[in-house]
Amino acid sequence: MTLRSDIQARAAQLRVRFEAAGAQVVDTPLLQRAGTLLDLYGEDIRARAYVTTDALRGEQMLRPDFTVPVVEAHMRHGAEPARYTYSGEVFRRQEIDPDRPNEYLQVGYEVFERDGAAAADAEVFSLFALQVRGLPLRAATGDIGILMAAVEGLNTTEKRKAALMRHIWRPRRFRSLLDRFAGRSPVPESRRKLLETEGDLTGSAVEIGKRRAAEVQARVEALREDAKHPPIAENELLALEALMAVRETVPFATEQMRDIAVDLPQINPALDRLDARTAAMKARGVDVDNLDFEASYGRTSMEYYDGFVFGFYAEARPDLPPVASGGRYDALTRQLGEGEEIPAVGGVLRPDLMLQLEEARK
């Protein structure tokens, strides 16, 4: 059993190291406005965060992570560029697995910088790799920016692309949208009828609720319009599927993706950025030749990363969550920044898991 005081001591030690790397310490409130998190993550966050209420401030959540409050703090009064570190408890509601803690310490390091994305990505990754050096961990990396570039450049309507982009982080719905836009899934009977009929279809049903008949009609028009467009071409679809399945060491993954880029040329700029990052990581001494790269990595984490992503996993303990994880979240700063935005990359460490793995080795 790892002592709480040991975990706190390790957290403090890690934070000092992050300070030495140039970060300033930030502290964020434990209670956060639920509205912000719900707008960002949707109802799913309720399964992960504890909600409390009072008559004055309404719904609040016990901080489920630091990313959102740190971004908010930076957007309010941060100088540029900025590096931040923090350590403190996060709270995660557990409804399925009683063995998972609902409260644990995280230590983080975040970089907000306009230029030199590749250098900042490499800085964050190698700093985390240094902290967990010696532990039996496997590093996983990915880049959601490549998949996003692939979708943005598809030869199809803007509406279809927007629908796919909206579900980048929900692989199952993404899959079913892709099947529909490629004409692979059968058209439901109800949809077929709707498309075969012309004119207004409101019929005899009573109009009730806040979603009005005009909105229903607008979507019917949109569906009819969509039906006029050809499905996504087979070669594009196969290339996209091949891209999502890439899982190799960095050099081989890069090679595979350059091959795929023959059919999906829109991913070349994103691959150039990957090359720049790989070079920057190599320069920092990362063994990129043996580093794993998965093109679909980071799509299910609910963190809304939109570029480089990474995680360090205990190989012998698949039951444990990652000991360290992080990534780039430029779009998040745009959403929280009310008109402002700044490229950002960062990650968190779990001192409790580090100690647990160290003890197990003794």
Place this chain on the structure above:
Amino acid sequence: MTLKLGVPSKGRLMEKTFDWFAKRGVTLSRTGSDREYAGAVEGVSNMELVLLSAGEVPRELAAGRIHLGVTGTDLVQEKLPRFEQQVEDLAEMGFGHADLILAVPQFWIDVDTLDDLDAAASAFRAAHGHRLRIATKYHRLVREFLTDAGVADYQLVDSQGATEGTVKNETAEMVADITSTGETLRANHLKLLNDGLVLKSQATLWRSRVAKYGTDEKAALNTLLDLLEHRK
């Protein structure tokens, strides 16, 4: 000590439960006045009847304060995480059938599937500035179902009664509720989504895996199980 059986204290569910046990040679009855929640058991010695509200049965089973309990699958799954580890279903009782479903206004001719719902929710949020509201009292089940299906841009609003009316009152855009026949839905101008069946539920006899079973409780349970087995 006695084997405690928790049964819903009111209405048709209680009567049907009493009938179900009677057919199997166990007579359950209420004792005292109608307002007093006490009961009696004949046919199995060392067995005790505890009357409580259907909603409390899962919690009491999970706490081990009752050994057996009658309630719907819906309530057990909504209230007990990893319910299979806390309770075991001994018998589906063949009544109290109810489906937890998603329903939208009939005039939404563009929405018949979860795929449609997701697209409509996205457009709704853009037009109205808030997420599409679903009125329900089954928050966990509905959220898990929609997360699994990858539906976004919705929010659950709590409704503990008259849920079907929330759409007309504009406190929700659609509902997730229990229905047995669908008549209430139709009367409120709502229709089912084709793939919106969250859960099929019926009254079920559950056994707590947590409760303590001494010699007396074990003997009573075995007698009861024999009687149930006999009728199958």
